[in-house]
Amino acid sequence: MSAQPVNPNLPPDHVTVFIDGVEMAAPKGSMIIQAADKAGIPIPRFCYHDKLSIAANCRMCLVEVEKMPKPAPACATPVMDGMKIVTRSDKALKSQRNVMEFLLVNHPLDCPICDQGGECELQDLSMGYGRSVSRFAERKRVVPDEDMGPLVATEMTRCIQCTRCVRFTAEVAGTYELGGMYRGENLQIGTFDGKPLTTELSGNVIDVCPVGALTNKVFQFQARPWELTARESLGYHDALGSNLFLHVRRGDVLRAVPRDNEAVNECWLSDRDRYSHQGLYAEDRAVAPMVKDNGEWRETTWEDALARAAKILRDNGADALGVLAHPTTSNEEGALLARLAQALGTGNLDHRIGQHDLSDAAVAQPFAAPVAELSQADVVVIVGSNLRHELPLAHQRVRKAWTRGAKVHAVNPVDFDFTFELAGKRIAAPSQLAAALGDSALREAAQAGNRAVIVLGALAENGPHAAAIRAAAADFAAATGAALCRIPQGANAVGLSRHGVLPTARDAQGMLSDARGAYMIYGIEPGLDFADTAAALKALxxxxxxxxxxYACRSTRAVADVILPIGLLPEIDATLTNLDGNDQRASAGGKLPGQARAGWRVLRALGGELGAPGFDFTDLAGLRASVQPQTVQPSAGRAPAAGEGGLEVAASIAIYRSDAVVRRAAALQAHPLNREPRAVLNPADAQSLGLEDGAVGKFAAAAGTATLPVAVSDKVAAGTVWIETGHGATAPLGAGRVQAGRA
Structure with missing residues (x-):
C-alpha cells in the first residue's frame, strides 16, 4: 500500500478500499465489515452487532485481505488506504465453512422445535456455509438452563458464545447481569447469581441472540414466523413513541418487536412496550355496549347505547358537562372530542388527568433538544424523575452520554437507581425541588457544558408543587443555556395539547373538585388513572x-351509566405525537374484540346522534383531512393547598402499573421491577414514628387512608414518604402531605 492516498479527492478522514473489486470510501478507523455493510456487500457474522462493542470471537466474518497471510476477521480489522479485500474467495469461503463446522459441533439439531426456527441467523447461514454431513461423532455437550424471569426463555445448549447478550446488558442496559463463566469448551453464558434479569430492557437480548438460546417466553410455542403478518405500530406507554412491529396471526397480536428508527428508539424496545400486548386480552375487556338500569348492567345494541349516551349529554350540556380523556388518546380521537365538546357548549375539557398543579396553565411541549441528542449531551440534569422507569430508552441515551464523559446530576426526592454514576445529586423533599434548582454549584456545572440538558419528569410535573418547579426549571435553562426537556405526561400529551383537548373553563382537577352533572370519560380507568382518585370517584x-x-373494569362499572367499548392502539389506525413533537402513525394490527369499535367511529356516530357539526366525514381519510392543529390557551387552575405537618408524599409512577393495558400484562406483573405497594421512609422519619422495616403503617391523607408495608431507606429525603402510583392500595394518598403511624 502506497504512502500516497489512492484517491486524493477524499475527505482527510476517509480512505479508499476495494471490496470484491468495488472501490469505495470508508472512514478512517472503521472496520472492514462496516465498509462492506455500507456498500451492501454481505459478510456472514454472529458476534458482530453495530450497536455493541467488537468482540471478534465467532470468526464467522473471516475474509481474505491482500498481503495478509491468514484470513482476517472483518469485524476487527480496520480499513487502510488502498486495502484490497475479497469476501468470496476460496480461502475466505473455506475459512467461513470451517468456522461453521466448529459452531455446529455442539449445537443441538432441534430446529423443528426451536422457537427461533425460521428466523435464526445460524440456521440461515448454515444453509450456505454448512456441510451436508457432520464429521463429529462424539457426544454433544449439554448446558443446564437458567430461569431468567418471566420474559426471557432460555435453552443455553444452543448458545454459540457470541456474547452479544453479555455486551448488551453491560453496555446498553448498564446492569451487567450476564457474563461468561468457566473456560474453553466449558464456557457458559448466564447470570452470575442465578436470579431473573432485572433490567427494564431485558427483551432486547432476544433480538440480539443469533440462535435460539434466548427467546420470548410469552410468545414461546405460539406460532412460527411464517404464519405472522407484521404491522407497523407504536409504543404507547410513554411519550417516546417507540417504533415497533406487531406480529399478528388471524387478528391476534402475538408479539411486538422493534422497528429501527435512529431518531426515536434506535433498534431497541423497552419491556413495557414489548410485552404489554398481553393486556389486550384481559378478561374484563369491554366487548359490547352496556347500559345500567336500576343499578344493574346489561348488554345492549349500539343504537340503544348511543341514544342513551346522547340523552345524557343533551340533558347536561354547557358548564354542567365535563369531558376527560386519557393522555394516550390518539390525535384523531382527541380532535373529535374537542369538536364534540364545542358542539355541546362546554369548556370543561382536559387530558391532564394525572396532574395536581395546573395553576400555571402548563401544557405538554416537545423537547427543546431532540431525544436522540441526549446521547451527545455533556451535562444532563434530571429533575423530579425516576428516568429509568419513566422513559427507559431516554435513560439509555443518557447512559450513552455518560459513557462518553457527560456529567449527570439529579435533583430528586429519592436517590433513584440509575445505570450511570452521578456527578452530583440533591436529594430533597418535593417542596424543596424548586429551590434546589437555584443552587449556584449546580448552575455552574450546567454552564460548564456546551450541550447541557435539563430533563423534568413525572415527580416534578405531577406533584402539588409542579408550577413552582416548572418556573424554576425554565429559569435554570435560561440562566445556563440548557435545553429544557419536560417529559410529556402521557403517550400523546403533546398531540392532545395541539389538537385542543384543553380547558377554556375548568381543568381536570377543577371539574372533579367542583362536581359536574355529567361526565364523558375517554379511555380512563377511574380507580387508578386520576391524580386524586378519591375526588374523581366521588364526583363521577x-x-x-x-x-x-x-375495559369494563370494576371502577368503570361503579361510576358509569353507559359503557361504549373502543379499541386500543394496536387495534386501530391512529396518529400519536411523540416527545419530539413528531406525528407518527400506527396501523391496526389486532382485531377488535366483540362489538368494540375504533374510537373515532364511535365518536362520529355519537356526533351524528347529537346532530353536531363536523361529523359528516365517512372514513378515516376524511377525518384526517378535516383535522387541523389548533391553539388553545388553557385556563389556569387552582393551586393545591400546601397543607401543614406530617410527611410530604413523593409519588412516582410504577413502571409496570402506568396504564390499564400494562396493569393487565401478566408477564410484566411478574417482573422483579414490579414491586408490591409499599411506603418507603427515611430512617430518621421511621424512627420518630416508631416504624421499622417490614412493619405495617397507616398513612392518612385528606382524601383517605392507606395501610401499607413500610420499607426504610436512606435514599428517601427526610420528611418524605415515597410511594408508587398505579396500585389500589396507594391510590388514596395521591400527593401532598400525610400523617403516618403504626397500623
Missing amino acids: GQAQVVAFSH
Whole structure:
C-alpha cells in the first residue's frame, strides 16, 4: 500500500478500499465489515452487532485481505488506504465453512422445535456455509438452563458464545447481569447469581441472540414466523413513541418487536412496550355496549347505547358537562372530542388527568433538544424523575452520554437507581425541588457544558408543587443555556395539547373538585388513572357518566351509566405525537374484540346522534383531512393547598402499573421491577414514628387512608414518604402531605 492516498479527492478522514473489486470510501478507523455493510456487500457474522462493542470471537466474518497471510476477521480489522479485500474467495469461503463446522459441533439439531426456527441467523447461514454431513461423532455437550424471569426463555445448549447478550446488558442496559463463566469448551453464558434479569430492557437480548438460546417466553410455542403478518405500530406507554412491529396471526397480536428508527428508539424496545400486548386480552375487556338500569348492567345494541349516551349529554350540556380523556388518546380521537365538546357548549375539557398543579396553565411541549441528542449531551440534569422507569430508552441515551464523559446530576426526592454514576445529586423533599434548582454549584456545572440538558419528569410535573418547579426549571435553562426537556405526561400529551383537548373553563382537577352533572370519560380507568382518585370517584359517582372504555373494569362499572367499548392502539389506525413533537402513525394490527369499535367511529356516530357539526366525514381519510392543529390557551387552575405537618408524599409512577393495558400484562406483573405497594421512609422519619422495616403503617391523607408495608431507606429525603402510583392500595394518598403511624 502506497504512502500516497489512492484517491486524493477524499475527505482527510476517509480512505479508499476495494471490496470484491468495488472501490469505495470508508472512514478512517472503521472496520472492514462496516465498509462492506455500507456498500451492501454481505459478510456472514454472529458476534458482530453495530450497536455493541467488537468482540471478534465467532470468526464467522473471516475474509481474505491482500498481503495478509491468514484470513482476517472483518469485524476487527480496520480499513487502510488502498486495502484490497475479497469476501468470496476460496480461502475466505473455506475459512467461513470451517468456522461453521466448529459452531455446529455442539449445537443441538432441534430446529423443528426451536422457537427461533425460521428466523435464526445460524440456521440461515448454515444453509450456505454448512456441510451436508457432520464429521463429529462424539457426544454433544449439554448446558443446564437458567430461569431468567418471566420474559426471557432460555435453552443455553444452543448458545454459540457470541456474547452479544453479555455486551448488551453491560453496555446498553448498564446492569451487567450476564457474563461468561468457566473456560474453553466449558464456557457458559448466564447470570452470575442465578436470579431473573432485572433490567427494564431485558427483551432486547432476544433480538440480539443469533440462535435460539434466548427467546420470548410469552410468545414461546405460539406460532412460527411464517404464519405472522407484521404491522407497523407504536409504543404507547410513554411519550417516546417507540417504533415497533406487531406480529399478528388471524387478528391476534402475538408479539411486538422493534422497528429501527435512529431518531426515536434506535433498534431497541423497552419491556413495557414489548410485552404489554398481553393486556389486550384481559378478561374484563369491554366487548359490547352496556347500559345500567336500576343499578344493574346489561348488554345492549349500539343504537340503544348511543341514544342513551346522547340523552345524557343533551340533558347536561354547557358548564354542567365535563369531558376527560386519557393522555394516550390518539390525535384523531382527541380532535373529535374537542369538536364534540364545542358542539355541546362546554369548556370543561382536559387530558391532564394525572396532574395536581395546573395553576400555571402548563401544557405538554416537545423537547427543546431532540431525544436522540441526549446521547451527545455533556451535562444532563434530571429533575423530579425516576428516568429509568419513566422513559427507559431516554435513560439509555443518557447512559450513552455518560459513557462518553457527560456529567449527570439529579435533583430528586429519592436517590433513584440509575445505570450511570452521578456527578452530583440533591436529594430533597418535593417542596424543596424548586429551590434546589437555584443552587449556584449546580448552575455552574450546567454552564460548564456546551450541550447541557435539563430533563423534568413525572415527580416534578405531577406533584402539588409542579408550577413552582416548572418556573424554576425554565429559569435554570435560561440562566445556563440548557435545553429544557419536560417529559410529556402521557403517550400523546403533546398531540392532545395541539389538537385542543384543553380547558377554556375548568381543568381536570377543577371539574372533579367542583362536581359536574355529567361526565364523558375517554379511555380512563377511574380507580387508578386520576391524580386524586378519591375526588374523581366521588364526583363521577354522583353524576351521570358516559364511558368510552377499553375495559369494563370494576371502577368503570361503579361510576358509569353507559359503557361504549373502543379499541386500543394496536387495534386501530391512529396518529400519536411523540416527545419530539413528531406525528407518527400506527396501523391496526389486532382485531377488535366483540362489538368494540375504533374510537373515532364511535365518536362520529355519537356526533351524528347529537346532530353536531363536523361529523359528516365517512372514513378515516376524511377525518384526517378535516383535522387541523389548533391553539388553545388553557385556563389556569387552582393551586393545591400546601397543607401543614406530617410527611410530604413523593409519588412516582410504577413502571409496570402506568396504564390499564400494562396493569393487565401478566408477564410484566411478574417482573422483579414490579414491586408490591409499599411506603418507603427515611430512617430518621421511621424512627420518630416508631416504624421499622417490614412493619405495617397507616398513612392518612385528606382524601383517605392507606395501610401499607413500610420499607426504610436512606435514599428517601427526610420528611418524605415515597410511594408508587398505579396500585389500589396507594391510590388514596395521591400527593401532598400525610400523617403516618403504626397500623
